[in-house]
Amino acid sequence: MIRDAWRKIKGASPVGEGTGGVKPENLVWMFGTARTGSSWLSAIMGEIQGYSRWHEPLVGHLFGNLYYVRAGHRGEDEHFILGARYRELWLEMVRRFVLDSAAARFPEVAGVRYLIIKEPQGSMGAPLLMEALPESRMILLVRDPRDVVASNLDAHKKGTWTTDLMKKGGKEKPPSLAESRPDDFVKGQARRYVRDVGNAKLAYEAHKGLKVLVRYEDLRADTLNTMKRIYSALQMPVDESELARSVEKHSWENIPEEEKGQGKFHRKAKPGAWREDLTPEQAEIIEGVAGPLLRELYPVRSTA
Amino acid sequence: MTPRFKRAWRRVVTKGKSLRSRARGPSRAGEPRGVAPENIVWIFGTGRSGSTWLGSMMEDLDGYAMWNEPLVGNLFGNFYYFRVGGRKLGKHSILGEPYKETWLGPMRDLVLGGAAARFPEIIGGGYLIIKEPNGSIGSPLLMEALPESRMIFLIRDPRDVVASSMDARSEGSWLSERREDQGRTSKPDRNPNAYARMRANSYVQQIEKTRQAYRAHRGRKVMVRYEDLRADTLNTMKRIYSALKIPVDEAELARSVEKHSWENVPEEEKGEGKKRRKAKPGAWREDLTPRQIEIVEDITAPLLSEFYPLATTRDAP
Numbered sequence: 045m046i047r048d049a050w051r052k053i054k055g056a057s058p059v060g061e062g063t064g065g066v067k068p069e070n071l072v073w074m075f076g077t078a079r080t081g082s083s084w085l086s087a088i089m090g091e092i093q094g095y096s097r098w099h100e101p102l103v104g105h106l107f108g109n110l111y112y113v114r115a116g117h118r119g120e121d122e123h124f125i126l127g128a129r130y131r132e133l134w135l136e137m138v139r140r141f142v143l144d145s146a147a148a149r150f151p152e153v154a155g156v157r158y159l160i161i162k163e164p165q166g167s168m169g170a171p172l173l174m175e176a177l178p179e180s181r182m183i184l185l186v187r188d189p190r191d192v193v194a195s196n197l198d199a200h201k202k203g204t205w206t207t208d209l210m211k212k213g214g215k216e217k218p219p220s221l222a223e224s225r226p227d228d229f230v231k232g233q234a235r236r237y238v239r240d241v242g243n244a245k246l247a248y249e250a251h252k253g254l255k256v257l258v259r260y261e262d263l264r265a266d267t268l269n270t271m272k273r274i275y276s277a278l279q280m281p282v283d284e285s286e287l288a289r290s291v292e293k294h295s296w297e298n299i300p301e302e303e304k305g306q307g308k309f310h311r312k313a314k315p316g317a318w319r320e321d322l323t324p325e326q327a328e329i330i331e332g333v334a335g336p337l338l339r340e341l342y343p344v345r346s347t348a
Numbered sequence: 349m350t351p352r353f354k355r356a357w358r359r360v361v362t363k364g365k366s367l368r369s370r371a372r373g374p375s376r377a378g379e380p381r382g383v384a385p386e387n388i389v390w391i392f393g394t395g396r397s398g399s400t401w402l403g404s405m406m407e408d409l410d411g412y413a414m415w416n417e418p419l420v421g422n423l424f425g426n427f428y429y430f431r432v433g434g435r436k437l438g439k440h441s442i443l444g445e446p447y448k449e450t451w452l453g454p455m456r457d458l459v460l461g462g463a464a465a466r467f468p469e470i471i472g473g474g475y476l477i478i479k480e481p482n483g484s485i486g487s488p489l490l491m492e493a494l495p496e497s498r499m500i501f502l503i504r505d506p507r508d509v510v511a512s513s514m515d516a517r518s519e520g521s522w523l524s525e526r527r528e529d530q531g532r533t534s535k536p537d538r539n540p541n542a543y544a545r546m547r548a549n550s551y552v553q554q555i556e557k558t559r560q561a562y563r564a565h566r567g568r569k570v571m572v573r574y575e576d577l578r579a580d581t582l583n584t585m586k587r588i589y590s591a592l593k594i595p596v597d598e599a600e601l602a603r604s605v606e607k608h609s610w611e612n613v614p615e616e617e618k619g620e621g622k623k624r625r626k627a628k629p630g631a632w633r634e635d636l637t638p639r640q641i642e643i644v645e646d647i648t649a650p651l652l653s654e655f656y657p658l659a660t661t662r663d664a665p
Binding site: 098099100101102103105106107109110114115118122123124125126130133134136137140141142144145148149 | 420453
């Protein structure tokens with residue numbers, strides 16, 4: 045009711061709605077967590093005619109971090125800007141944030157094109173975003189948490205690609221627990237996995253629209269058929285020969301050798317490599333923290 | 349109008365009428381008729397600087413309402429200034445610099461829409477005090493999004509702020525109990541010096557951002573020191589209203605000042621571990637250890653010398 049009233053007095057829709065802008069149903073959210081292959085998957089999809097890619101707007105982090113973490117205790121407080129009583133009102137603003145921003149950044153998407161929003165690091169806010177944009181489509185991309193943490197452990201060591209990324213942003217990478225206290229780092233990353241994938245899964249379960257759950261391991265094992273399954277589940281048109289070309293272009297084998305390996309963005313792409321990368325104690329830490337999700341998403345893989 | 353009556357009236361009005369029927373007085377072409385942005389008065393600074401007291405004195409006047417810590421500044425400021433790691437705020441970031449105009453609009457609407465929904469009694473007239481000390485990190489963005497609004501920069505000696513904050517979070521204190529209920533367990537008792545360092549750093553972040561917003565703001569604004577407010581409340585309040593060019597009935601203001609005076613707070617509600625603790629500028633000399641004083645002064649040195657030039661212990665004769 046509040047949302048309707050606000051729309052009436054506002055008298056204007058977001059740029060993306062009803063004015064030839066980005067259609068909310070043409071947004072495809074990709075949630076999960078970092079190091080699950082979302083760059084790869086979104087690159088394959090973004091390459092195809094009629095699709096654009098929004099690379100990590102972090103809008104889920106923006107709203108999710110305050111809502112769930114920093115002010116999680118204030119949900120029922122009517123003064124809180126994201127308080128329960130005015131949920132419809134602020135969800136409408138979240139919707140405007142996304143649609144206006146999408147329209148400004150990707151004018152080519154207006155009307156018919158699809159916009160892939162790669163948002164693994166904003167997965168904390170997935171339930172809010174999917175509630176604000178119920179017409180949009182959703183991919184829940186998951187990967188074995190032990191491989192996710194192993195990949196992060198490698199990424200956060202000295203001199204790796206994350207150091208270069210920070211340098212590009214004009215910052216020095218601070219010392220990481222990955223070097224000084226790896227087991228604590230592993231525990232922190234496992235908790236982060238639970239927070240991100242847990243919230244993304246909540247959003248997935250609540251979402252009534254088109255959606256698909258994708259395991260990184262399936263994507264690695266049979267990329268083309270998994271991609272076809274994604275387009276089919278999301279009821280999005282795709283030219284199969286074009287899709288095959290994009291899959292081939294972005295395949296692991298086509299990445300130059302010098303761009304792959306330890307400390308690089310493209311590391312191993314090998315499901316189950318956590319057995320080589322983690323100590324037994326570290327694997328046990330992750331299984332302890334992410335056990336319920338691990339058992340649910342990977343029922344036959346858990347070592348527990 | 350008493351706060352209790354205001355709240356009751358607000359509930360009745362909120363339930364009984366649509367936003368549209370209550371809306372009047374547009375401020376920008378095409379903007380919803382609602383709370384006039386120029387009638388919004390922000391209180392920025394930092395926590396434990398007397399913002400509840402100041403806000404309460406203002407809220408008590410006829411035609412005023414207070415929005416108590418919406419944290420809208422925290423929402424945007426934390427992300428914009430701190431939470432993006434090494435990332436540039438480029439094309440893809442939701443708060444990307446090249447698209448600032450795109451997101452300042454929805455930010456403005458979030459505040460105005462939230463205000464209209466919560467405080468229908470001030471639509472078409474009246475003032476809304478937004479007490480937002482813990483959202484001060486986002487004050488430059490909010491003042492840019494709402495340039496017509498008015499701003500109070502409330503500042504207090506950082507040593508007293510840290511001392512008050514340490515007391516509030518100590519075992520058994522008012523805030524500690526609340527934080528425990530929320531599952532938040534950080535306590536200064538465990539490592540008081542580390543806590544003093546952390547709180548002094550957050551003071552610097554918040555005050556620097558408030559100062560940035562204050563300097564950039566072309567609209568009506570006033571800077572107030574807590575110490576002046578304590579020393580001569582009524583005259584300082586008059587100065588605030590004068591600087592903000594808001595008319596005020598002086599007799600009503602005097603009554604509100606008197607009602608909220610330290611002396612009128614019941615004795616059992618005051619003291620160590622309570623929300624109202626000492627209200628005594630300079631009490632940090634009794635509360636902090638020499639090492640803690642040194643920590644706070646080192647971290648806040650530029651702000652101390654700017655806002656309290658005669659007050660540093662090291663410069664004292």
